[in-house]
Amino acid sequence: MSRPHRTGGPRPAARTPRTARRAGTPRTARGTVRPTAALTRACLALALLAAAVLATASCSSDGRKSVTLDVLASSELADLGPLLDDLRHDTGVTLHMDYQGTVDASDALTPGHYRHDLAWLSSDRWLRLRLAASGSRTGLPLSTRTMMSxxxxxxxxxxxxxxxxxxxxxxxxxxxxxxxxxxxxxxxxxxxxxxxxxxxxxxxxxxxxxxxxxxxxxxxxxxxxxxxxxxxxxxxxxxxxxxxxxxxxxxxxxxxxxxxxxxxxxxxxxxxxxxxxxxxxxxxxxxVLSDYPLLLLDPAKRPAYDKVVAWLLGEHAQRKLMERTLRRPLDTGIRRDPRLRRPIGNALYFPDxxxxxxxxxxxxxxxTPKDIPGSAPTGPPPPAAPASQALFLLDFSGSMRGERIAELRAAFDGLSGSDTSHTGRFVRFFRGERITVVRFGSRVLAERTLTYRDEKDLAALRAFVASEDFDGSTAVWSTLDGAYDRVADLLRAGPGRPLSVVLMTDGESNTGIGLDTFLARYRQRPAPVRAVHTYAIRYGDAGTAALDRAAWATGGRMVDARTGSLLDAFQETRGCVQ
Incomplete structure (x- = not known):
């Protein structure tokens, strides 16, 4: 039964603090105070106010919602720090940058397994090649160029x-x-x-x-x-x-x-x-030109990506990018820093x-050596890689006298640096290269091996080729067989040494073993020896079939010097190793 409601007269004083209560506040069965509707409304208002405060913390100063994007970025973009603060202020988008070398970053990007929202690379060309080679169905993520260098x-x-x-x-x-x-x-x-x-x-x-x-x-x-x-x-x-x-x-x-x-x-x-x-x-x-593309990895972040792109391509940001990073703006209407006004010139294509x-x-x-200054140490210094070595087998039979030997000597002069053509400057003998030259006729007439350290070595090489010691016969296949004996010795002394054999002759083999015997012996050699290729140079009256057969059997090829100069033929073989 409810208690009678008092009207008028003074309210009786509470007897003890434990039982004190506000008038009109009902007491529960266990004696605790139940809140009134007014108090409930007040609490709800406070909760809504707190939520509003929290919501304001994730918005920009002008009320836009703030977004943070994780970005896998090329390490050279670390100079963008101040601009990223401007970007956050103007758009409400914060870019959290994870810096890596561009090739390393590209290798880390696998469709379906992206760990970042965006990628900002100096170039996406290597990534394009990787995705194309992998057969990825998703293709390259949405990409936008931002600047150039x-x-x-x-x-x-x-x-x-x-x-x-x-x-x-x-x-x-x-x-x-x-x-x-x-x-x-x-x-x-x-x-x-x-x-x-x-x-x-x-x-x-x-x-x-x-x-x-x-x-x-x-x-x-x-x-x-x-x-x-x-x-x-x-x-x-x-x-x-x-x-x-x-x-x-x-x-x-x-x-x-x-x-x-x-x-x-x-x-x-x-x-x-x-x-x-x-x-x-x-x-x-x-x-090669880098254009610093920004890539969208997470399609759900497209709205924020669009904001960032629009800001970066705007005139203000393009000018700031130029001023703070010294990269060239995409906007051609922006007045260039004097240091950036030179035309770029011939932009080379990247391989596809x-x-x-x-x-x-x-x-x-x-x-390249493994201990170049600046390389990251990974343990004790590795042993020096064996120097590359080319073995030149040069026909010094009697038919090479006169104009032919003069052209041969001119070819070695060109390889020693006298050829200043565009190709010649790339394929000349280089410092540290080991060179073996064998002059042969019916037998090996002489052999000389040297390492190019200075001009004296090249002079000695040219003098060796200038010899007038000719022979009456031509033992092509015996000489080549002996060269592979030499290859076997070199590989035992330096496993993994880059080697090549260059055979030049102006006629048919008319003494010594035949081609079939050479090939039979070649097939019996250890695999590392068989991996060394022979490049045969056809010159003068030499036939095609035998030289071509021998070269292809060893993994090399025949070069016909009769369609150009002898120097051209030697240059075509440069750098061709197993």
Whole structure:
């Protein structure tokens, strides 16, 4: 039964604090206070107020909702820090950057297994090749270019003057750099192309220039390694573009040049870290251009991606990108920094087949020392890789007298550096190369092996070829069989040594063992010996069938010197190894 409601008169005082309660507040059966409707409304209002405060914390100052995106980014984009603050302020989008070398970052991107919302790379070309080769059905993520910077060469003034003086036209090309590096007179810093886009772009640029086709590299353009001379000049490296710059600063006194992005060179020149500023050289035979695409990895983040892209391509951001990073804006209407007004010139194509780039990287790994300053230590220094070696078997039978031997000597002069043509500068003998020359007739007349360290070695080689010691007969197959005995000895002494055999003859074999006997013996040799190829040069009256058969049986090929010069034929075999 309910208690009677009092009307009028004073309210009785509570007897004790434990039983005190507000008038009108009913007591529950257990004696606790039940809230009234008014109190409930008040609590709800406080809860809504707290929620509003929390909601405001995830919005920008003008009420836009804030978004944070995880971005896999090329390491050189670490210079964007202040601009990213502006982006967050203007759009409400925060980019959380995870920096890696571009090649490493591209290797980490697998459709269906992306761990980031966006990727911002210096170039997406390697990623495109990987996705195409994998047969991915999703294709390349949505991609938008944001700015540009060409891959150039920063040279110390004295080095640039030397190369201009030696160049046939006074302009510096990749071919000039390769020729100077091959002689040991030009040392440069270049990032590791297995990890960085700047290093990979340099490798592709030099290889494209060496091919001389003016088009994207094809597998046949890299079948023979034409970059060995160029790579002998690499003195400093780094696993990222920033690491490379730091390593160059440490070794600048002994290094002639730094191969990297135009923006990086300009920033380094302005940093005060160099004892002399580097001249920015734009190679005449072309450069690879980076365009810094922003890729959408998570389609659900498309609205935020669109905001970021719209902001980056706006006039204000494009100008700030140029001013703060020294990269070229996409907006042609923006007045360029004076340092960025030079035309880019010949932009080289990037290969459209993954196997081409894979071959270039494999050759790089085989050609470069493992302990170049700036490389990341991974344990005790590895043993030095065996030097590459070419074995030249030269026919000195009587039919080679006169004009033919003169052309042979001219060919070796060209390989020693007298040929200043574009091709000649890439395929000349290079510092550290081991060269074996065998003069033969009815037997081996003489053999000479030397390592090219300076011009005295090349002079000795030319003198050896200048001999007038001719013989009356031609033992082609006995000589080639003996060369493979020599190959077996070399491989026992230095497993993995890059080797090739170049056989030049102007006639038919008329003494010694026959071709069938040579081939039978060749097939019985150990696999590493059989992996060494023979490149046969047909000259003068030599027949085609036997030379072609022998070359193909060993994995090589025949080159016909009668369709061009003997020098051209020798140059075609350069860098062709097992």
């Amino acid at each position: 060409p891959l150039v060469i920063g040279m110390r003034r004295a080095a640039a003057e030397r190369l201009r003086h030696a160049s046939p036209d006074g302009r510096i090309s990749w071919a000039d750099v390769a020729a100077a590096a091959a002689t040991g007179s030009f040392r440069y810093a270049m990032a590791d192309p297995r990890h960085t886009n700047s290093g990979l772009s340099a490798l592709v640029g030099v290889a494209t220039a060496a091919a001389g086709t003016g088009a994207a590299l094809r597998p046949q353009d890299v079948a023979c390694d034409r970059l060995r001379g160029f790579l002998t000049g690499q003195a400093v490296t780094g696993r990222s573009t920033g690491d490379l710059a730091d390593a160059y600063v440490r070794h600048q006194d002994g290094t002639d040049a730094l191969i990297t992005y135009e923006s990086e060179l300009l920033a380094l020149n302005a940093s005060g870290r160099l004892r002399e500023p580097l001249e920015v050289v734009y190679p005449e035979d072309g450069m 087949q993954q196997q081409v780039v894979t071959r270039l990287l494999a050759d790089y790994a085989a050609d």
